[in-house]
Amino acid sequence: MSxxxxxxTIEERPTSVDVEPRVQDQLRDALxxxxxxxxxxxxxxxxxxxxxx
Amino acid sequence: MRSESSLNYIVKIxxxxxxxxxxCYVYNQADTSWRERPAVMSKDTFNAMIExxxxxxxxxxxETVTIAFHGGEPTLAGSSRxxxxxxxxxxxxxxxxxxxxxxxTNGTRLDSTWLAVLGEHDVQVGVSLDGPKExxxxxxVDHKGRGSHDAVVRGIALLRDAGMPFxxxxxxxxxxxxxxxxxxxxELGCTSIxxxxxxxxxxxxxxxxxxxxxxxxADFLIPIFDDWWFNSSIDVSIRExxxxxxxxMGGSSQLDTLGNPPLxxxxxxxxxxxQGLDKxxxxxxxxxxxxxxxxxxxxxxxxxxxxxHAAVMKGLPLxxxxxxxxxxxxxxxxxxxxxxxxARGFDNPSVWCADLLALFAHVRxxxxxxxxxxxxxxxxxxxxxxxxxVAQPS
Numbered sequence: 327m328s329x330x331x332x333x334x335t336i337e338e339r340p341t342s343v344d345v346e347p348r349v350q351d352q353l354r355d356a357l358x359x360x361x362x363x364x365x366x367x368x369x370x371x372x373x374x375x376x377x378x379x
Numbered sequence: 380m381r382s383e384s385s386l387n388y389i390v391k392i393x394x395x396x397x398x399x400x401x402x403c404y405v406y407n408q409a410d411t412s413w414r415e416r417p418a419v420m421s422k423d424t425f426n427a428m429i430e431x432x433x434x435x436x437x438x439x440x441x442e443t444v445t446i447a448f449h450g451g452e453p454t455l456a457g458s459s460r461x462x463x464x465x466x467x468x469x470x471x472x473x474x475x476x477x478x479x480x481x482x483x484t485n486g487t488r489l490d491s492t493w494l495a496v497l498g499e500h501d502v503q504v505g506v507s508l509d510g511p512k513e514x515x516x517x518x519x520v521d522h523k524g525r526g527s528h529d530a531v532v533r534g535i536a537l538l539r540d541a542g543m544p545f546x547x548x549x550x551x552x553x554x555x556x557x558x559x560x561x562x563x564x565x566e567l568g569c570t571s572i573x574x575x576x577x578x579x580x581x582x583x584x585x586x587x588x589x590x591x592x593x594x595x596x597a598d599f600l601i602p603i604f605d606d607w608w609f610n611s612s613i614d615v616s617i618r619e620x621x622x623x624x625x626x627x628m629g630g631s632s633q634l635d636t637l638g639n640p641p642l643x644x645x646x647x648x649x650x651x652x653x654q655g656l657d658k659x660x661x662x663x664x665x666x667x668x669x670x671x672x673x674x675x676x677x678x679x680x681x682x683x684x685x686x687x688h689a690a691v692m693k694g695l696p697l698x699x700x701x702x703x704x705x706x707x708x709x710x711x712x713x714x715x716x717x718x719x720x721x722a723r724g725f726d727n728p729s730v731w732c733a734d735l736l737a738l739f740a741h742v743r744x745x746x747x748x749x750x751x752x753x754x755x756x757x758x759x760x761x762x763x764x765x766x767x768x769v770a771q772p773s
Contacts, residue, residue: 352613354746357621357628361756364630365763371631376389376644377575377714378548378657379447379483379505 385441386678388432389646389657392420392448392464393455398485398527401518402550404578404716405451410660412648412668419456420649425464428647428673429471435678436476444472447481448502449646449657454488458496465500481505483548485519487527489534494541504545505573506535509552510560517552532567539568546571553577553587553595557602565615573618574600576636576713576731578661581720584730597737604738608745623742626709629756639711642692645681647673653681655688662719691715700728705750706739708757 363369394416399406405413417424436444446468448461456464465480472478482497486506497504508531509515516526538545547569549560564572576596579587587595604620622632632638635656646654651673659666669685682689698712712718713729720727729735743749 347612349608349611349613349615350745353608353624354628354748356613357624357630360625361628361630361760365760365767367764367767371633371760371764376387376447376646376657377573377634377636379389379449379481 383641384435384439384679385643386432386435386439387445387447387644388428389447389449389644390420390425390428391416391450391646391648391654392425392453392461393451394418394649395455396450396452396485397455397487397521398452399520399522399524401520402577404658404661408578408661410664410667412660412665413451416652417649419460420651422460422463424649424651424673425467427651429467431673431677432468433471433475436472438679441476443477443479445479445481445644447483447644449483451649452485452488453482454484454493458492462496462500465496465502469500479503483507484534485527485531486534487530489537491537494537494543498541498543504538504543505548506531506538506545507548507550508532508535508564509549510555511563514552514555514560518550535567535569544571545569546573548573548575550575550577551596551599553591553599555599557599558606560599561603561606570614571616571618574603575619576717576734578658578716579730580662580716581718581723581727581730594734594737596731596734597741598734600734600738601741604741604745620742623738624746627739627743627746627748627753629753629758629760636714637711638709639694639697639713639715641694645669645678645692653678655685655691656715658714658716659691659719661716695725698726698728700726704728704736706736709739709753710735 360369364371394413395418396406401407404410432444453461468480469478480500480502482502483505484507486508509519512526512528515528519527521527535545547564549564549572551574607615607617607620618634622634622637626632626638632640635642642656646657646667648654653669653671653673653676654667655669657667669681669688671680671684676684681692695715697707698718701707701712713731713735715725717729717731718725718727
């Protein structure tokens, strides 16, 4: 028995490139890690460079 | 850690350019001050600047000093003079701070000599390119109107083949094919990309909206965000997306284009004059001029000498029209040049307000972070920083 596969919506869109891990799996944790370092004084927060560089 | 008074430096070592990009805020918008400046920064001026940088670094106690060689096109200063500038900066500052050197170039003049200099002096390279030939060459042309793409790509190939990392700085071209643009950069071997919103003001934006609708920049950037989100790892760095995520997660933006944060950089022109946020050149002729020079003033004098630029460096007040916006603390009105109108100065939301709101909504949905979570995270981070200040010995 076969089932027609539904079209992926924008929320469900699968990856088309074999890269692991991907941004969707990494970004939250990476930013959280970076901001924990800001909170405990190991990293700077805030603007440090002109956008045109 | 960076101190509150720490500064980095955008050094205009050449005030001319071999390209004539249609949107350039230095040559083709409101400001005309480049006409009066020396074509290249002299050694005397560079030496004077480095001594001021040294004095300021000693006062601020900053651990790192970043010097970004900029222009015009900085390679027009010549590779020998550039090498001398790099060596001088490291020699005069290296005993008090880590020295980070960058160059932002259009890439068309890179050759083996330049690569040797950049490598020898450990200079990070940013190349300006707006996409594949049919997109880039619409705006990024030389003084005879010839496209620059092929020459830029030749320069990038030299960097890539030499194993030298480089960043691409790209100005969004509203209406262009976003994924064709983004994939072109990836195909060139670039893993660090910055997408800049064009420097329109409220006085110049009308034709763009008339042609392309209310959110042309979001229409360009959201497909790129999704391509990155689904198909790349974070080893591919897209600076604007990282910072959108950063402010959504309660942090501060590390870019002056988002969040209206205090600025920790100053521009120095080829004649040694100090200039504020460079892109304000797109607003009014002479608006960036601080009326100070490295020949007779320390960087610490900016606050006393020029209240407008002191206020810009602290972060101008939120535009009154943004006060009720749910993104007022994350976006904070957007980039200052995009807030400007002759009628109201900087008391306007960004000309890209609708684009920014669409981007924020999209990135929030992808990351699963509500406005309430952002507020809680921001508060927790602020409290952690306050505890840190209290715990530090005075």
